[in-house]
Amino acid sequence: MKRHTSDGADRLSAELALNSPDLLRYLQRRLDTDDAADALAEFMMVAWRRVDALPTDSEPARMWMFGIARNIVANAARSERRRWSLAERFRAVLEVAPTEGRPADEGIEVRDAIARLSPDQAELVRLVHWEGFSIADAGEILGLTASTTRTRYQRARADLKAALSLHVDRF
């Protein structure tokens, strides 16, 4: 049985406590409710198995966790999602919990336009505008260099303006 160092385990526990609500929201914005619950359970399992790779500082640790969540979402798009017994009760709680945000049908056109971008561009836009990451941090989560991130983000904006029939003033 693998044992983690108590320092790493304590730090991961603290980071998960701090970031779990944001990670849940991240997953819910990309998956349906049941899948988000299972994806969060899977995320936590992966995070605990990789605890030895947890960055020491808090902000890099947060980005490391979003990087793991990003991989889980990407895999979910490619395969049937498994149901985790670990998430069984969580799914039931989420089913009846109140939701917040704009009406579900608002912004569909914009979400569709984002979804038509390349996967990396789309995720870049979502991380910046839905999760509130800076463009640089969003690029780092996706493993992109700073210059590539800037280029892709600007291209994504230009494509979105065209798709949404907005005036292209600065491009």
Add this chain to the structure above:
Amino acid sequence: MSMTPDRDRLDDLLDQSSPRTTVVTHAVADELTRLRVEAETTATRTVRISRWKRPTLVGLLSVMLLGGAATATATVSGAWSPWAQTPDGAHTYTLPSGAVCEARIGAVNGNNKEAREAVENFYQNLDFGSLLTDDNLDDMIAQLRTEDSTQWNDDGTTEPSGYGTKHYSADHEYEWAVSRILGNALDAELIRVGVDSNASNLSYLGETHCPGADW
């Protein structure tokens, strides 16, 4: 939401396009805490969780505990998941390595009572031995070897898995054949009794403990 220097109409549209999310009520926060604690326990006691891509009616999670301390803990302290304490079905079988597995199936969920009961009745009354014959297992293993399989790694990457790859495990293949035979039998039973599994959103859970298995 974003802090770009020259915000315009597009920024507003993108910020406002975020889908709805759950309010983190006390109940949700409690569940997040429980999940965090249980995930640590599960992740540290589970030597390997194998996941295979397959088209199937239901989701089946196999938690395989390998040898030594982990197995002793499972046996002595009864480390089955809470739902597995009262399963709808349970059976044992022997892997090619000689390890004996105990599998428990239950926690049937779905939005149709008759559909749920059909699944529960199936497992409660199933003669596992009549399904898991050597001939049936040989046939299923031959079929599995014709199918593509994928292994998910901890870092999110995937690799081909199954027979003829570096990830091949005869024990894992056998365990998968058992699972597929039972799943197929359930599919046939639901069709026979007229249950629309998709409309009923049916799912169930399985947990398998195989001390000493060679995964």
